[in-house]
Amino acid sequence: xxxxxxxxxxxxxxxxxxxxxxxxxxxxxxxxxxxxxxxxxxxxxxxxxxxxxxxxxxxxxxxxxxxxxxxxxxxxxxxxxxxxxxxxxxxxxxxxxxxxxxxxxxxxxxxxxxxxxxxxxxxxxxxxxxxxxxxxxxxxxxxxxxxxxxxxxxxxxxxxxxxxxxxxxxxxxxxxxxxxxxxxxxxxxxxxxxxxxxxxxxxxxxxxxxxxxxxxxxxxxxxxxxxxxxxxxxxxxxxxxxxxxxxxxxxxxxxxxxxxxxxxxxxxxxxxxxxxxxxxxxxxxxxxxxxxxxxxxxxxxxxxxxxxxxxxxxxxxxxxxxxxxxxxxxxxxxxxxxxxxxxxxxxxxxxxxxxxxxxxxx
Amino acid sequence: xxxxxxxxxxxxxxxxxxxxxxxxxxxxxxxxxxxxxxxxxxxxxxxxxxxxxxxxxxxxxxxxxxxxxxxxxxxxxxxxxxxxxxxxxxxxxxxxxxxxxxxxxxxxxxxxxxxxxxxxxxxxxxxxxxxxxxxxxxxxxxxxxxxxxxxxxxxxxxxxxxxxxxxxxxxxxxxxxxxxxxxxxxxxxxxxxxxxxxxxxxxxxxxxxxxxxxxxxxxxxxxxxxxxxxxxxxxxxxxxxxxxxxxxxxxxxxxxxxxxxxxxxxxxxxxxxxxxxxxxxxxxxxxxxxxxxxxxxxxxxxxxxxxxxxxxxxxxxxxxxxxxxxxxxxxxxxxxxxxxxxxxxxxxxxxxxxxxxxxxxxxxxxxxxxxxxxxxxxxxxxxxxxxxxxxxxxxxxxxxxxxxxxxxxxxxxxxxxxxxxxxxxxxxxxxxxxxxxxxxxxxxxxxxxxxxxxxxxxxxxxxxxxxxxxxxxxxxxxxxxxxxxxxxxxxxxxxxxxxxxxxxxxxxxxxxxxxxxxxxxxxxxxxxxxxxxxxxxxxxxxxxxxxxxxxxxxxxxxxxxxxxx
Numbered sequence: 005x006x007x008x009x010x011x012x013x014x015x016x017x018x019x020x021x022x023x024x025x026x027x028x029x030x031x032x033x034x035x036x037x038x039x040x041x042x043x044x045x046x047x048x049x050x051x052x053x054x055x056x057x058x059x060x061x062x063x064x065x066x067x068x069x070x071x072x073x074x075x076x077x078x079x080x081x082x083x084x085x086x087x088x089x090x091x092x093x094x095x096x097x098x099x100x101x102x103x104x105x106x107x108x109x110x111x112x113x114x115x116x117x118x119x120x121x122x123x124x125x126x127x128x129x130x131x132x133x134x135x136x137x138x139x140x141x142x143x144x145x146x147x148x149x150x151x152x153x154x155x156x157x158x159x160x161x162x163x164x165x166x167x168x169x170x171x172x173x174x175x176x177x178x179x180x181x182x183x184x185x186x187x188x189x190x191x192x193x194x195x196x197x198x199x200x201x202x203x204x205x206x207x208x209x210x211x212x213x214x215x216x217x218x219x220x221x222x223x224x225x226x227x228x229x230x231x232x233x234x235x236x237x238x239x240x241x242x243x244x245x246x247x248x249x250x251x252x253x254x255x256x257x258x259x260x261x262x263x264x265x266x267x268x269x270x271x272x273x274x275x276x277x278x279x280x281x282x283x284x285x286x287x288x289x290x291x292x293x294x295x296x297x298x299x300x301x302x303x304x305x306x307x308x309x310x311x312x313x314x315x316x317x318x319x320x321x322x323x324x325x326x327x328x329x330x331x332x333x334x335x336x337x338x339x340x341x342x343x344x345x346x347x348x349x350x351x352x353x354x355x356x357x358x359x360x361x362x363x364x365x366x
Numbered sequence: 367x368x369x370x371x372x373x374x375x376x377x378x379x380x381x382x383x384x385x386x387x388x389x390x391x392x393x394x395x396x397x398x399x400x401x402x403x404x405x406x407x408x409x410x411x412x413x414x415x416x417x418x419x420x421x422x423x424x425x426x427x428x429x430x431x432x433x434x435x436x437x438x439x440x441x442x443x444x445x446x447x448x449x450x451x452x453x454x455x456x457x458x459x460x461x462x463x464x465x466x467x468x469x470x471x472x473x474x475x476x477x478x479x480x481x482x483x484x485x486x487x488x489x490x491x492x493x494x495x496x497x498x499x500x501x502x503x504x505x506x507x508x509x510x511x512x513x514x515x516x517x518x519x520x521x522x523x524x525x526x527x528x529x530x531x532x533x534x535x536x537x538x539x540x541x542x543x544x545x546x547x548x549x550x551x552x553x554x555x556x557x558x559x560x561x562x563x564x565x566x567x568x569x570x571x572x573x574x575x576x577x578x579x580x581x582x583x584x585x586x587x588x589x590x591x592x593x594x595x596x597x598x599x600x601x602x603x604x605x606x607x608x609x610x611x612x613x614x615x616x617x618x619x620x621x622x623x624x625x626x627x628x629x630x631x632x633x634x635x636x637x638x639x640x641x642x643x644x645x646x647x648x649x650x651x652x653x654x655x656x657x658x659x660x661x662x663x664x665x666x667x668x669x670x671x672x673x674x675x676x677x678x679x680x681x682x683x684x685x686x687x688x689x690x691x692x693x694x695x696x697x698x699x700x701x702x703x704x705x706x707x708x709x710x711x712x713x714x715x716x717x718x719x720x721x722x723x724x725x726x727x728x729x730x731x732x733x734x735x736x737x738x739x740x741x742x743x744x745x746x747x748x749x750x751x752x753x754x755x756x757x758x759x760x761x762x763x764x765x766x767x768x769x770x771x772x773x774x775x776x777x778x779x780x781x782x783x784x785x786x787x788x789x790x791x792x793x794x795x796x797x798x799x800x801x802x803x804x805x806x807x808x809x810x811x812x813x814x815x816x817x818x819x820x821x822x823x824x825x826x827x828x829x830x831x832x833x834x835x836x837x838x839x840x841x842x843x844x845x846x847x848x849x850x851x852x853x854x855x856x857x858x859x860x861x862x863x864x865x866x867x868x869x870x871x872x873x874x875x876x877x878x879x880x881x882x883x884x885x886x887x888x889x890x891x892x893x894x895x896x897x898x899x900x901x902x903x904x905x906x907x908x909x910x911x912x913x914x915x916x917x918x919x920x921x922x923x924x925x926x927x928x929x930x931x
Contacts, residue, residue: 060830060834061834062830062833062834082830082833082834083833083834083835083837084836084838085834085836085838088834089830089831089834091827091830091831093825093827095825095827095828095831096828097828097831097832097845097846098850099849099850103722108832108835108837108845109835109836109837111837112835112836112837112841156831156835157834158834160836243586341807
């Protein structure tokens, strides 16, 4: 049997609105491997859910192809794709019992009663719902409803599992618990899963790989570490973790000069996408993570003034203004810097190797 | 491992032909049974009686009579006066009632709301003649007062009786809408005003009242439209006092002058449209929306004085509003009642007649109402589902079908049907079909609204979930959608059927000797002064209605009142 992979190629979705077409998804291409947990991450309206719904067959693509296991799914009716989907609102059938909700997909497939009962009870047990089979969804907690929704999507052994913000309606503590459980079941069944969320921590904690979306475009695909340490665009840098952007000008041989006059040779350079200049604030920028900036009372590359100091437990977060700029920068320090209170002057320092530059290619 | 495969078949998306079918059926229905008769009626209004519709025959003669004929002028002004006065009276009755029920902790609040629906379902004309029994020249109360105090009450016939009976028959529209708005309004807003030091009266005047003005206006508009289109009450209680609907009726039954009737109908509709314009103007001047749906209910006054006063008012108004129905039921058991204050002979003889020799109208009503209800259910459910869920090209036609009959009084639809289907391509006059079709256009909105609300309550993701589980369209409908909207369909159907039992304004123009309904029978008994038969027949209608409405409320698990808000 060939490996079960999903190939999404050049996928686009345009909606016709009164004021002209809106491009919800713009030429998105990626590949998901067998048994992979693949997360689509981005702010609301970034196109991640539309992409998921096109893969499900609930929206028709304006362009592009969806190929699963070498078979073209682009125009196949949703009900023939053999896909399991978990919705944010759970979408449980309120008039059916938990058992019948889960059995639904099997009844549609004409499975005999005995097999069906065994199969449903097995998946209910796997999700710890065995005792609730005869209840109706109305009497269940949000977490329980979510489990039923997952059981219903998995019971007919779909080719892939799609999860559309499945934890958004749960409270914070349950969210963490459920995401671990989803990951456990996904590993146990070895099922390819596509997960949509706007929560970067959620994405980083459960995913094999993350696809970051913005303004309908796929900005970067990679493992959590890759996306964090080498963000391909200013948006990705800002969305995954915190980012400080310094206005800069590009010079020859990969050298950049910050507005304050300091020269930097960044580790990486990426081309700035045309629609992201306002994320960083400038056409050409050097980005540094808050924990990669150092604050010192006496020496460093940039003189600055401390605006605010917040004690956050594990770290101390400083907000500073670099001299000669009106820009506020964030520094996460592992410990206090003696003698530097709010209003005091200090110096910023960093290693060139931690810096990443974005700008137009020369 | 057992492999579960989806049934093989066409896996490719096929052309979705169902929306096309729904769109075509909707447009054809609208054009054929609404636009076609209306256009012919409008055309007919511009030619003289007997002339065929042609360019050279066009004339304004039918409208000229509104300036030349004294009876036309009177009918026009009477309609306007009755419309405004009855609307005002209904509002004055309803507003304190709404406030009392929504904001004072009076007993039996649910029962009050349920009872208030009754006058809306059993039409005012059934009750109208009971005002004759009570307050007519020989009425119970009239005679009691004359004998006791030697005072002769003013006559019930004429504007006073018409306005009072209509106001009492239609005030629940204002009551239900305003009470709903008051009960649902955000209690925090009023609490904020109280924290700022406003007195209770000031809050009522500056916060509460302005926030329900749109609801009041909407309720008043419905009452005004209903009153303008009401034929039964003015024809029974009006006497010489003619209004536009009775004028239409006499043009048709007296002279069979359909062209004149069409012209009068157009003037009648113009008044309605004017009222709609006023409502739009009121709403434009104060544009605000209630910001959030608040889960918390508004606070109700619990002081003894407030409760006593509110209860007294509420139960008095309800008693008077339901007195006609009570009178009809009581008098239906009276077999002889002449020359004495107390009925002489009680018994079931009246009902024996209704169910034996006079049973045909009851059977006819059940057949006509039942058939029309089924047509409404099929058309209303399918279109409501499509409007809520899918885009389809028949939308404009549907809006027409749903909205137009709301603006058009029943008598106007009757005139249009008479003009449209009396000759030409389709001839239906005198058949049961024309009644069923007219009922359908008049009532399909009830099903449509009820189902649309229910579909709106269903998360669209449910259907997507079903599809992804592998279910086809038919399975999704059968196993997910239909079970969830069945209560709404049934509630709408019962409402359609119950209100058709007493329908008179369309029926009076379209019925034939073979297809006489309960309402026509009652009307004829009243006109020929056979009040015993009228009462028995009326009781049958009221009791049937009551059973149906109670059944529907139980079925849907919510109050029938919601369907009128």
